[in-house]
Amino acid sequence: MASNRKVRFGIIGSAGLIGNYHADILTRGEGPYELTAVCDINESRVRNQAEKLGIFGTTQVSELVARDDVDAIIVATAHPLHAECVIAVVEAGKDVMTEKPLAATPADARRLVKAINRKRRIGGIHYQARANPAIRKARQMIDSGELGKILSIRVTGSYYKSDYYYSLGGWRGTWADEGGGVLINQAPHEIDMMCYLATGAAPTELVGRWTNLYHQSSQAEDFASASGVFPNGVQFILNVSVATHGDIRRIEVFGTAGAITLQGGKFTRYIRYEKDLIDFAHTYEGPDPYAGPEVHDQPLPEVGEDDPSLIHKMFAEAVLTRKKAKMLVSAADGLWSQETINAIYLSGYLGKKVKLPVSAARYDKMLADLIANAREVRRPQRESEEGRIAT
Numbered sequence: 001m002a003s004n005r006k007v008r009f010g011i012i013g014s015a016g017l018i019g020n021y022h023a024d025i026l027t028r029g030e031g032p033y034e035l036t037a038v039c040d041i042n043e044s045r046v047r048n049q050a051e052k053l054g055i056f057g058t059t060q061v062s063e064l065v066a067r068d069d070v071d072a073i074i075v076a077t078a079h080p081l082h083a084e085c086v087i088a089v090v091e092a093g094k095d096v097m098t099e100k101p102l103a104a105t106p107a108d109a110r111r112l113v114k115a116i117n118r119k120r121r122i123g124g125i126h127y128q129a130r131a132n133p134a135i136r137k138a139r140q141m142i143d144s145g146e147l148g149k150i151l152s153i154r155v156t157g158s159y160y161k162s163d164y165y166y167s168l169g170g171w172r173g174t175w176a177d178e179g180g181g182v183l184i185n186q187a188p189h190e191i192d193m194m195c196y197l198a199t200g201a202a203p204t205e206l207v208g209r210w211t212n213l214y215h216q217s218s219q220a221e222d223f224a225s226a227s228g229v230f231p232n233g234v235q236f237i238l239n240v241s242v243a244t245h246g247d248i249r250r251i252e253v254f255g256t257a258g259a260i261t262l263q264g265g266k267f268t269r270y271i272r273y274e275k276d277l278i279d280f281a282h283t284y285e286g287p288d289p290y291a292g293p294e295v296h297d298q299p300l301p302e303v304g305e306d307d308p309s310l311i312h313k314m315f316a317e318a319v320l321t322r323k324k325a326k327m328l329v330s331a332a333d334g335l336w337s338q339e340t341i342n343a344i345y346l347s348g349y350l351g352k353k354v355k356l357p358v359s360a361a362r363y364d365k366m367l368a369d370l371i372a373n374a375r376e377v378r379r380p381q382r383e384s385e386e387g388r389i390a391t
């Protein structure tokens, strides 16, 4: 470990969209970390990046994980590659923070978490939306009992994408190289927050449905919905899409004493009931057949500013202190959303309710079928603003 108590980071997939974001965060000097090495299979881009940053660059994962000046590695490749990269990192004795989602399939996600545990490494996942102070406050409100018994949670998200987006990387929206569409790529943040706010686990059972409404540039779904139940009885409804637009990502939590709404990571509504909903239901004696307890709007909870690097700072603290509890989101917690996403795919494919966790073998069989029957995608080939040809 570095003597100046800084975690020395490397990044795999450093020259991609999110890889560059991590490089930026790690070189701002705002936390107990520094960036010492980058790795990307795109040779010219990683060479330019390493030169610009004045650090080591390579196209070989094996070279990066073997370096003595690297303590921890961020995995920022496409999700079907996360498992093999994470396993290479922990086998080399380094700590790891992977991008979301953990993987494309349950088998990969589970073996990735097992490898981190077996090698006793610190393993995190970049669910940075969890650093949002409003989300943390919402969880406190739920834990404190302020909302009463939590009955249900409703999550919607629109993440509109054009064909240009799908042209940026050959893996996007393909069954073989991405393992799905909106559910596995854009929605994991909301699904993670839903699991976190509902209870801190995956649901026990759900019904899922998904379809492609109009994206010829994607083989996978651009619209998905699901409903189900968490182990503590909290019901959920989820609706996510890259086809719809303008609906700010919304999370609504309904309790027996009150309810909250968060839109785009900010509180937009907080209500409390004059009387607990269950008490009212059992004690009201008429005469109004439609009566309910009075609803009182509350001042919106005050929260601090979002710190986008909080997740990096807390992961680095965990690495320095060897205390997993310091991490904001562990890789094992990443399984909550992963199991949910994979269950929605399988349920939609089978056209029936599924219990979680789903069979990894059944999932792999489904994915093999979707890959075998995937349609050819029509994608514009153009140069991105970074001047690279979309592959």
Ligand SMILES: NC(=O)c1ccc[n+]([C@@H]2O[C@H](COP(=O)([O-])OP(=O)(O)OC[C@H]3O[C@@H](n4cnc5c(N)ncnc54)[C@H](O)[C@@H]3O)[C@@H](O)[C@H]2O)c1
Binding pocket: 012, 013, 014, 015, 016, 017, 018, 019, 039, 040, 041, 042, 059, 061, 076, 077, 078, 079, 081, 099, 100, 101, 126, 127, 128, 169, 185
């Ligand atoms: N947390 C977030 O908000 C967020 C945002 C965007 C993307 N992501 C996640 O980050 C991951 C990458 O997404 P992206 O949009 O940056 O993709 P991208 O295609 O822009 O970047 C991936 C990079 O990985 C490189 N790569 C591929 N195989 C490699 C290998 N074997 N070794 C080294 N480098 C390799 C590619 O050359 C590319 O530069 C995905 O899992 C995605 O879900 C997370």
